């Protein structure tokens with residue numbers, strides 16, 4: 001049974017807060033997402049509608065960025081005494097910061113990727129606040145199991161990626177105790193925010209599907225708080241979303257934000273249609289700004305695709321360790337044509353479909369046998385479960401089979417790396433690859449194609465001053481089901497479920513002449 005207090009709390013999430021007139025006016029959010037200007041652009045109206053009316057109102061204000069995971073890496077010290085922490089350069093939260101006004105102070109609230117013993121927690125918290133402006137939320141392991149590995153990973157993550165109904169290893173049904181854990185964990189995050197919040201001056205920017213009921217806990221305490229939410233995953237069609245037993249609770253909780261951001265127009269459209277079908281809400285669209293009227297407040301709905309930070313990528317391109325690695329890779333793959341995949345190990349990334357397509361290409365176009373190599377990098381999964389184990393063993397079996405059938409001395413058709421790669425190592429692989437292949441069956445955005453394009457431009461472009469010379473051809477084969485796909489006009493778009501046509505797209509991409517083979 002859901003405890004009474006949660007029921008009450010989520011009733012409050014109905015947004016019944018009398019916020020009118022002047023209050024509406026002062027809620028202005030800075031534009032916080034960076035986009036690589038030559039790839040995805042917000043139109044002027046989109047960009048300006050948030051900031052231009054009163055840009056100075058944000059300068060000097062503080063932004064509290066809340067997410068499930070802090071943008072930190074943590075390692076136990078070798079002597080086992082304490083921890084060492086460093087920024088996680090791959091965390092999108094750092095890119096969010098890049099898009100804020102320079103003088104804006106940023107504080108991060110979230111959990112750590114490691115389990116810190118309760119007796120160490122105070123010291124760790126003080127250190128992280130002082131050194132990194134990070135406020136850790138230490139969730140008890142039993143809560144983490146039900147909140148993150150349970151409700152997030154087994155229920156929301158599949159649902160938001162169009163998998164129905166609910167995880168097989170939980171009896172294929174909705175588990176209400178996991179939902180309760182999700183609400184409790186969101187409450188714990190909100191308590192951490194409240195510990196540091198200055199409600200008059202701070203903006204709060206909540207990230208991703210892990211924290212969708214958090215706006216309720218903050219709005220309940222601070223009626224005038226300026227608060228935004230950004231969803232990094234897809235928001236599915238209302239036909240999928242409406243199967244969620246707590247569908248209204250989540251929509252209502254999100255509507256306690258002032259602004260809700262999505263990567264793509266389709267995700268925003270799905271959300272609006274859910275609000276209309278499930279809550280009976282109307283929305284208005286004026287000059288590129290969509291507003292949902294909800295209990296006297298206007299909630300802004302915005303399309304704000306996350307991008308990559310060009311300056312950061314370009315600085316990595318110039319790094320010496322990357323250049324050394326490029327030389328090593330050039331020797332390793334001399335005389336070969338490299339296709340590259342860079343994915344998280346996850347059930348929706350379609351890694352096995354990519355391997356099957358590559359196998360099909362080698363069969364249908366035997367001229368590539370001995371010459372084409374698929375390098376697949378798989379970043380280890382954060383989640384766990386039967387489905388993930390199954391997909392991992394499918395991938396391993398495919399690699400073994402294909403390498404056995406087509407491999408020969410000096411030629412391994414699939415090079416599979418199941419480990420995290422540093423950004424500079426990843427850049428080195430982009431540098432030597434002629435084609436990047438993304439076959440995810442769903443993905444919120446996927447920044448791999450953008451990283452590849454920027455890296456390839458850096459490799460051949462004079463403006464970076466780089467004298468690295470990789471192959472000049474740069475092709476992209478991308479799934480039509482990922483957020484970045486519509487923006488990649490030069491890519492070959494595929495339905496990843498159609499292995500034969502993906503195989504043809506791979507063949508086409510690496511068979512193109514140099515003048516044709518430029519993806520962006």
Ligand SMILES: O=P(O)(O)OC[C@H]1O[C@@H](O)[C@H](O)[C@@H](O)[C@@H]1O
Pocket residue numbers: 092152208209232233382383444445
């Ligand atoms: O896999 P987790 O820990 O739930 O995190 C999900 C997030 O992982 C990030 O790596 C992705 O860029 C996001 O799009 C995604 O929402």
